[in-house]
Amino acid sequence: MALELAFKISGGDFSNAGKASSRIKKVLKQLNIDAKSIKKIVVAIYEAEVNVAAHAWKGEVKATVGEENILVVVSDCGPGIENISLAMKPGFSTASKEVREMGFGAGMGLSNIKKNTDELNIESRKGEGTTLTFRCYY
Amino acid sequence: MKVSELVKKYELKVFAGEQGLENEISGGYVSDLLSDVMGTAAENEVWITLQTHQNVMAIASLKDLAAVILVKGLEPNEDTLERSREEGIPLLGTTMGTFEMAGKLYADLAGS
Numbered sequence: 001m002a003l004e005l006a007f008k009i010s011g012g013d014f015s016n017a018g019k020a021s022s023r024i025k026k027v028l029k030q031l032n033i034d035a036k037s038i039k040k041i042v043v044a045i046y047e048a049e050v051n052v053a054a055h056a057w058k059g060e061v062k063a064t065v066g067e068e069n070i071l072v073v074v075s076d077c078g079p080g081i082e083n084i085s086l087a088m089k090p091g092f093s094t095a096s097k098e099v100r101e102m103g104f105g106a107g108m109g110l111s112n113i114k115k116n117t118d119e120l121n122i123e124s125r126k127g128e129g130t131t132l133t134f135r136c137y138y
Numbered sequence: 139m140k141v142s143e144l145v146k147k148y149e150l151k152v153f154a155g156e157q158g159l160e161n162e163i164s165g166g167y168v169s170d171l172l173s174d175v176m177g178t179a180a181e182n183e184v185w186i187t188l189q190t191h192q193n194v195m196a197i198a199s200l201k202d203l204a205a206v207i208l209v210k211g212l213e214p215n216e217d218t219l220e221r222s223r224e225e226g227i228p229l230l231g232t233t234m235g236t237f238e239m240a241g242k243l244y245a246d247l248a249g250s
């Protein structure tokens with residue numbers, strides 16, 4: 001059993017960021033995955049979606065729901081992350097004023113993703129885009 | 139304490155999400171930084187904030203919060219209302235400021 005789900009996200013579109021995490025939460029619930037694992041997974045997916053909306057031009061979320069874990073790939077076309085270890089630091093943010101006014105831009109998203117996933121890989125090319133790949137075991 | 143009791147006691151405005159008024163409250167969280175709430179708030183807590191856009195309800199739903207309270211008489215956006223209805227999570231309002239509202243909720247929960 002492996003269930004594939006895919007979602008598109010546009011840069012600046014905060015009303016649709018959150019669709020993937022919301023849908024995947026429902027799917028995992030239906031599969032009777034334990035509540036604690038679902039909680040961690042949705043935090044990671046939501047933060048990744050919002051980062052595409054906040055920092056990139058367009059992107060997509062692809063999730064593979066397996067028997068023992070979920071694999072999520074969030075890839076975008078965007079400015080990329082120049083210094084990944086700096087970006088991972090809580091409090092570091094380059095979010096615009098508009099994005100900050102919405103309450104995003106605290107610089108906590110990537111560390112939330114790190115904390116809530118079992119495996120995380122970030123690849124980025126300046127001026128091209130970023131791909132986050134993470135896995136969570138149930 | 140139930141959300142409906144909190145509404146009654148402090149004459150909170152119920153903007154939407156009446157379906158969730160019987161939710162049981164386990165605690166509260168106060169923050170206007172969305173990723174902070176995402177990382178820290180726990181199930182069945184009440185979230186007190188001044189953010190009024192729809193991502194607030196998206197987070198409330200993902201985190202299974204009991205309710206959201208908007209302070210200082212702030213009004214939710216139309217899509218925030220819609221999201222509250224859809225998710226069945228009460229979106230409440232008060233003219234109190236964050237400090238006062240949080241203090242009252244804290245005292246109630248600590249005493250119960």
Ligand SMILES: Nc1ncnc2c1ncn2[C@@H]1O[C@H](COP(=O)(O)OP(=O)(O)OP(=O)(O)O)[C@@H](O)[C@H]1O
Pocket residue numbers: 047051052054055056076078079080081087088092093094095103104105106107108109110111130173174
């Ligand atoms: N997909 C991305 N494309 C380009 N830059 C990114 C991307 N994701 C993160 N970044 C960079 O890394 C920084 C830190 O990201 P992180 O998610 O931790 O915080 P934030 O998005 O700024 O604020 P928060 O997540 O708290 O709302 C961002 O400010 C941005 O500079």
Ligand SMILES: [Mg+2]
Pocket residue numbers: 047050051054105108109110173
């Ligand atoms: Mg972020």
